Amino acid sequence: MSIDTRTRPEPSATPSSSAAATGLRAPDDVARLRVTGPRVLHSEWVKFRSLRSTIVTIAVAVVVIVGFGALAAAVVSGDLAQPSGPGGGGGDGHGFGGADPTSISLAGMTLAQVIMGILGVLAVTGEYSSGMVRATFAAVPRRLPVLWSKAIVVGAGTLAVAVPAALVAFFVGQAVLGADANAALSDDGVLRAVLGSAAYLAGTALLGVGLGALLRHTAGAIGALFGLLLLAPGLLPLILPSSWSETIVPYLPSNASAAFTSVTPTDGLLSAGAGAAVLVLWVAALLGGAAILLRRRDA
């Protein structure tokens, strides 16, 4: 194969007819060409950071985490100032009356989990809906490195944002609550709850990646995500025999995670360590199932 060393004669508006320009025929260049795990990871990072929707989604999640926490704290602190006091009737209709100060400052997590989950879904289904996935798998025909790299980028990316956001939400929330009604990070279980909430967000993003890769369809995967995170915990006890639902419901991702995202344990739920293990298993099961299908299915 000859080396085409011509440079482009035309101005940039007109395409050149020079086929390869300088090309990649130099032996040094060619010797370096190889698909490797770190390179696929880097490629997925390029994809992740180069979409405006990623940036916007993460920004919205941060605003929700910090903003809703501050808002909830303000509502509660207004309530606390009234003579009736904490736990005294709570006829104002807000849902934070009985909650501990840490949970109040992390009130935005419920919505943020959905946002991060959707981010994870779109990281995968966006490739399928646009057709990009064919270019991706032509570049990485073994496919699995793409799935693992996406999971690492989405998981690490959301965690890197969620940890500071959760800490800020906590401190802002506690400041709003005021000195006599707040918690300190050093209090029993508080640090675990704050960091656990951040980790849970990364977990939901990974659940989104897994569902997206399994279903390959944005609407379907987001629907499944909503069902799993938000609907199933309320719905299953209604439709299953109580002995079944008591066995199953604590193992749903959101309930398992409540064990390590809250300061005070809730009755009937798992311990913090078991809850974390269950969430990890959910993520592993969805990503593992997606990996098996990814190798089998046509792209």
Place this chain on the structure above:
Amino acid sequence: MIAVDRITKSYGTKRAVDDLSFTVQPGVVTGFLGPNGAGKSTTMRVILGLDRPDSGNVLVAGKAYVDHVAPLHEVGALLEARAIHPGRSAYDHLLALATTTGIPRRRIGEVIDLVGLTDVARTRAGAFSLGMGQRLGIAAALLGDPGVIMLDEPVNGLDPEGILWIRTLLRELAAEGRTVFVSSHLISEMALTADHLIVVGRGRLIADTSVDELRRTAGTSMVQVRSPQAALLAQALLADGVTVTSGADPQELEVTGLDAATIGDRAFAAGVVVHALVSHEISLEDAFLRLTHDSVEYQHGTLAGTEGMAA
């Protein structure tokens, strides 16, 4: 080189590719020709390992595509429809692909210049016209400076200038010794671009031939002769392999099997006056249509009993 060996691929009950074998040689532009739905795109996806064939296998540069350590350096492909996320800029799209294989960044600039997208490299691809998207797809195909270039309907959406550009580009790539495999449903386009043709219909191979050969196989050229001594001339021309027919006008003959020059020579030798001598070449469109049409009928006859196709 691409070697396709007896691949069959069905989607549900629909057989998209049926026992298809061919090889694509380096150094020439090979056209992959067939009507829409003939299985061209499926075949290309199978070559890239995107779709798994039910049976058969494909070797690209001596290996299965999936076994190459630097696939983008082996095969550059433009697939049908866009394979580009609309929210990403042309540069970032190419960067994401280049990064997987360690293609240096300077190469991204090179291919962007090459396809004429320099001014819009940082624009979101969603804002691109069909033609610009096509150019970006071609840039992606050339990114790894591959030895095999495979383009599915590359002229789709290109303006006349762009079509001319891609013809020249494909010829240059082939002249550099690369394997160039280009699909189209337009024989007229392939006649201008390709040297060799793989013709498929209903997922089956119909012809594996050169463009010139297709003209010869599908139909001979025909010469219309006008002469006041038509009957005499007919006698002078008739020989093995030559047919002479006359239509409603007794002075008019249609001759196949001889070219116009030979007919003129024979008429002169026989002392016959000739008023008109017009050579009609059977158009490539006619030849192509005849070829694919025949195959369709042939398939009806032979497949109906042997396969449970839900047609």
